[in-house]
Amino acid sequence: MSRAQMLDRARRLALRVSLRALRGSRPDGVGLFSLVMNGADGNAELVAHVRRVKRRRTVRRAKVSLAPPRDVRQQELF
Numbered sequence: 001m002s003r004a005q006m007l008d009r010a011r012r013l014a015l016r017v018s019l020r021a022l023r024g025s026r027p028d029g030v031g032l033f034s035l036v037m038n039g040a041d042g043n044a045e046l047v048a049h050v051r052r053v054k055r056r057r058t059v060r061r062a063k064v065s066l067a068p069p070r071d072v073r074q075q076e077l078f
Contacts, residue, residue: 002062006035009064015039022047 003019010017016038023032028051035046 004062005065010037013039
């Protein structure tokens with residue numbers, strides 16, 4: 001999921017999202033990032049080790065992905 005898609009989905013769910021680098025990257029190109037989502041019920045934090053990839057020559061804006069349609073037959077499960 002791209003950053004644009006993540007932020008769009010968070011806005012639709014009324015969450016505030018913060019994505020930050022915790023430390024500089026290691027020599028092998030792996031960096032430590034923190035994703036924090038703040039909502040009415042509390043906070044959720046995800047810490048990830050991420051390796052950056054080369055940028056493409058043409059910069060295109062990512063399309064926002066939508067959640068799949070809900071199946072009415074599964075409503076009873078929740």
